[in-house]
Amino acid sequence: MTKKIGVLALQGAVTEHLQALNKLGVTATAVKLPGDLDGLDGLIIPGGESTAIGRLIREQQLEEPLRQFYASGKAIFGTCAGLILCSTDSSHAPAELRLGFIDIEVERNGFGRQVDSFEVRLPFEGIAEPVEAVFIRAPYIRSVGNGVRVRASIDGKIVAAENDQILVTAFHPELTDDLSAFEYFLKKVR
Numbered sequence: 001m002t003k004k005i006g007v008l009a010l011q012g013a014v015t016e017h018l019q020a021l022n023k024l025g026v027t028a029t030a031v032k033l034p035g036d037l038d039g040l041d042g043l044i045i046p047g048g049e050s051t052a053i054g055r056l057i058r059e060q061q062l063e064e065p066l067r068q069f070y071a072s073g074k075a076i077f078g079t080c081a082g083l084i085l086c087s088t089d090s091s092h093a094p095a096e097l098r099l100g101f102i103d104i105e106v107e108r109n110g111f112g113r114q115v116d117s118f119e120v121r122l123p124f125e126g127i128a129e130p131v132e133a134v135f136i137r138a139p140y141i142r143s144v145g146n147g148v149r150v151r152a153s154i155d156g157k158i159v160a161a162e163n164d165q166i167l168v169t170a171f172h173p174e175l176t177d178d179l180s181a182f183e184y185f186l187k188k189v190r
């Protein structure tokens with residue numbers, strides 16, 4: 001059966017994710033309202049601006065439905081701002097949303113202002129070839145908790161990690177023709 005994957009479509013790089021999923025033969029749909037989560041097998045929370053996406057999640061009454069989606073055991077892929085939103089990080093301003101789906105501490109904009117964006121071929125544990133990875137004002141993961149496996153790092157900064165249900169990358173997987181990070185995520189989707 002074809003897998004059905006939603007892309008949270010409140011702000012950020014939505015269309016590119018839908019296109020990447022379509023190329024992999026997956027049914028991809030935009031998620032704007034709580035009902036859009038019905039019947040999905042997995043979800044991508046894309047890059048953009050985590051504060052803006054977090055605010056819109058609350059405005060659209062999506063926080064509780066997202067927590068239920070997670071509690072039902074479905075796979076979720078958080079990329080860049082999506083990584084930040086999925087984290088447990090305790091050091092953020094109270095008004096900012098953290099969903100706590102994966103036990104990681106995050107450094108927002110961790111690569112600094114000088115290096116706003118860059119592209120590398122990134123060795124990734126579990127993917128045979130290095131992944132073509134685009135970083136845009138990217139966060140990195142300072143530390144991971146129990147049950148979290150590091151998948152990729154740059155100069156000691158963790159940029160990809162997973163637990164059994166959640167995958168997070170600090171890079172944007174949707175901006176190149178390399179779909180291997182999506183294929184890796186789809187293996188988590190049941």
Ligand SMILES: NC(=O)CC[C@H](N)C(=O)O
Nearest residue numbers: 047048049050080081137
């Ligand atoms: N490309 C991105 O998603 C950037 C993330 C952004 N810097 C944030 O903190 O939300």
